[in-house]
Amino acid sequence: MNRINKIFKEKKNNILSIYYTAGYPGLGDTVAIAAALEKAGADMLEIGFPYSDPVADGPVIQASSKLSLDQGMDLNLLFEQLKELRKTVTIPVLLMGYVNPVLQYGVERFCKACAEVGVDGCIVPDLPMVEYEEFYKDVFLKYGLSNIFLVTPQTSVERIRKIDSLSNGFIYLLSSSATTGQNLQVSDTTEAYFSRIADLKLTNPTMIGFGISSKETFDKACKYANGGIIGTAFVKAIEAGNLEENIEAFMTKFTS
Amino acid sequence: MNYFVNEKGYYGDFGGAYIPEMLYPNVEELRQNYLKIIEDAAFQKEFHALLKDYVGRPSPLYLAKRLSKKYNANIFLKREDLNHTGAHKINNTIGQILLAEKLGKKRIIAETGAGQHGVATATVCALRGLECVVYMGEIDIQRQAPNVARMKMLGAKVISAVSGSKTLKDATNEAMRDWINNPVDTHYIIGSVVGPHPYPDMVAIFQSIISEETKKQLTEQTGNDQPDYVLACVGGGSNAMGMFYHFINDENVKLIAIEAAGKGVSTGFSAATTFLGKEGVLHGSRSILMQTADGQVVEPHSVSAGLDYPGIGPQHAHLFKTTRAAYVSVTDNEALDAGLLCTQMEGIIPAIESAHALAHLEKMKFKGGENVVVCLSGRGDKDMDTYMKHFGF
Numbered sequence: 001m002n003r004i005n006k007i008f009k010e011k012k013n014n015i016l017s018i019y020y021t022a023g024y025p026g027l028g029d030t031v032a033i034a035a036a037l038e039k040a041g042a043d044m045l046e047i048g049f050p051y052s053d054p055v056a057d058g059p060v061i062q063a064s065s066k067l068s069l070d071q072g073m074d075l076n077l078l079f080e081q082l083k084e085l086r087k088t089v090t091i092p093v094l095l096m097g098y099v100n101p102v103l104q105y106g107v108e109r110f111c112k113a114c115a116e117v118g119v120d121g122c123i124v125p126d127l128p129m130v131e132y133e134e135f136y137k138d139v140f141l142k143y144g145l146s147n148i149f150l151v152t153p154q155t156s157v158e159r160i161r162k163i164d165s166l167s168n169g170f171i172y173l174l175s176s177s178a179t180t181g182q183n184l185q186v187s188d189t190t191e192a193y194f195s196r197i198a199d200l201k202l203t204n205p206t207m208i209g210f211g212i213s214s215k216e217t218f219d220k221a222c223k224y225a226n227g228g229i230i231g232t233a234f235v236k237a238i239e240a241g242n243l244e245e246n247i248e249a250f251m252t253k254f255t256s
Numbered sequence: 257m258n259y260f261v262n263e264k265g266y267y268g269d270f271g272g273a274y275i276p277e278m279l280y281p282n283v284e285e286l287r288q289n290y291l292k293i294i295e296d297a298a299f300q301k302e303f304h305a306l307l308k309d310y311v312g313r314p315s316p317l318y319l320a321k322r323l324s325k326k327y328n329a330n331i332f333l334k335r336e337d338l339n340h341t342g343a344h345k346i347n348n349t350i351g352q353i354l355l356a357e358k359l360g361k362k363r364i365i366a367e368t369g370a371g372q373h374g375v376a377t378a379t380v381c382a383l384r385g386l387e388c389v390v391y392m393g394e395i396d397i398q399r400q401a402p403n404v405a406r407m408k409m410l411g412a413k414v415i416s417a418v419s420g421s422k423t424l425k426d427a428t429n430e431a432m433r434d435w436i437n438n439p440v441d442t443h444y445i446i447g448s449v450v451g452p453h454p455y456p457d458m459v460a461i462f463q464s465i466i467s468e469e470t471k472k473q474l475t476e477q478t479g480n481d482q483p484d485y486v487l488a489c490v491g492g493g494s495n496a497m498g499m500f501y502h503f504i505n506d507e508n509v510k511l512i513a514i515e516a517a518g519k520g521v522s523t524g525f526s527a528a529t530t531f532l533g534k535e536g537v538l539h540g541s542r543s544i545l546m547q548t549a550d551g552q553v554v555e556p557h558s559v560s561a562g563l564d565y566p567g568i569g570p571q572h573a574h575l576f577k578t579t580r581a582a583y584v585s586v587t588d589n590e591a592l593d594a595g596l597l598c599t600q601m602e603g604i605i606p607a608i609e610s611a612h613a614l615a616h617l618e619k620m621k622f623k624g625g626e627n628v629v630v631c632l633s634g635r636g637d638k639d640m641d642t643y644m645k646h647f648g649f
Contacts, residue, residue, distance in 0.1 A: 074550035126540075128272065154440075
């Protein structure tokens with residue numbers, strides 16, 4: 001069983017997923033961060049592969065991507081680094097990034113490399129559902145990879161149903177229609193949106209992301225979904241100083 | 257061969273809508289409504305009335321006699337430089353502002369490189385009383401100060417894009433981010449035939465007024481609506497697509513798109529996309545773009561800020577791949593020389609973008625009597641600094 005499916009089977013709630021950018025803050029930190037996050041209590045990881053033109057990201061993640069690229073990160077190097085991953089890390093790992101680097105690497109080659117290094121799924125925000133279904137779904141399935149789709153407050157019920165039918169991991173609920181790094185504001189409107197999704201009784205579990213930066217916002221996310229995804233706040237936290245200490249201090253806020 | 261968009265939003269292998277889910281509702285709203293709105297008789301009436309009385313259309317098709325003699329062909333210049341705001345960009349912004357109103361949008365955003373599209377957008381927002389925010393790369397803001405002042409005077413807020421290379425590509429990213437963060441009340445007026453479907457088709461339709469008029473004017477002046485050659489410069493490619501549009505299915509009309517070679521295609525300072533690029537996805541569509549082997553977008557270079565873009569619109573990629581149009585390039589210096597030549601032989605100072613198209617005439621061999629249309633996409637006022645520095649005036 002895919003590790004993503006396994007975690008949602010074993011742990012129904014309070015699943016804590018952490019996003020970080022590969023090759024940041026140091027080019028060689030990718031696997032060490034994964035290991036430290038697992039040790040500190042993360043349930044799932046999203047490793048971002050950097051792109052020069054990340055339109056869905058806010059300034060913090062964009063800056064981390066730029067530094068990573070400047071330091072020499074690319075998909076070849078990332079897969080090289082990830083060969084070490086499964087020696088220490090057992091929790092589910094996803095890769096997150098934009099479609100152009102995947103297309104240039106080759107979709108089949110990319111999926112194969114993911115499977116070989118023990119990556120369980122992918123999040124490619126600018127890969128349209130219709131393209132995925134027509135061209136790439138079979139390749140993803142062949143290598144046992146989950147493809148995770150995003151849902152926003154503006155996504156129609158019909159489209160959410162379609163996304164659910166194409167998904168085999170979880171569905172990524174955006175707390176608002178926004179780029180990364182905004183604060184999660186649980187207003188009546190977002191509450192209604194989260195409840196609406198909960199009422200749909202989707203086949204796939206859900207995770208809420210974008211805007212989760214504190215225990216309080218994480219708990220709010222867990223009230224409406226199986227867990228929460230933290231990105232910007234974590235990337236900010238490891239910007240400077242001792243990596244391991246920063247990770248431990250950051251994670252204690254959520255796990256204690 | 258079909259050179260136009262299919263029902264799925266593709267031109268052959270190119271096009272589509274590669275956008276994050278956050279943009280899906282906006283783009284889908286446009287996709288479902290744009291043709292219905294544009295084809296509506298009341299919309300057409302208002303659009304054409306504004307083009308006539310506000311923009312100053314039809315723009316003349318001018319037979320440039322001295323250039324014609326020099327090149328041994330009939331060189332016709334389609335005078336988009338005479339449009340209000342000084343370039344073809346206004347054809348598209350007039351169309352899109354009317355469309356935004358029909359969609360009930362209250363706020364307009366745009367990206368701009370040289371500032372021509374930003375000025376055209378700020379102009380139509382002032383005309384219709386809509387809030388306007390223009391994203392412009394920090395470096396472009398510095399090198400295009402008069403256009404920044406124009407936009408501000410027109411009431412637009414100009415936001416400096418400080419990410420990446422701080423030029424047009426990054427201004428486009430910032431505008432897309434703004435749209436993601438303001439999905440309900442905002443319309444994004446993209447300035448070229450790029451972006452997710454339906455933008456390339458929509459912008460081409462608005463710009464197609466150029467070739468529609470040219471056909472009528474050619475018939476009046478030559479008795480034939482089909483010239484031998486049609487030339488236009490290509491950055492993203494909106495003036496070229498407007499200039500080609502009604503000639504695309506006239507297979508005996510040779511279409512030539514001129515890209516900016518910058519300092520030379522092999523120098524590392526170039527914007528010759530079809531020569532240096534390969535297939536990929538940028539700003540929401542699959543096209544041809546300049547990129548590294550790893551799929552990171554490469555920063556282009558051109559003396560002309562309007563051609564300084566690492567990709568081309570998906571319809572251009574299709575015309576290139578099917579060889580329906582020829583894609584060639586000229587260097588910064590060749591373009592500047594052609595701009596000076598046009599100025600001194602015809603009394604018309606062209607935008608450096610348009611001077612790229614003119615420069616290709618030097619490389620063509622005519623047997624005499626051929627009819628050649630060159631899209632003079634904009635005027636050179638904005639480029640005086642560059643001309644002055646280069647020629648030492």
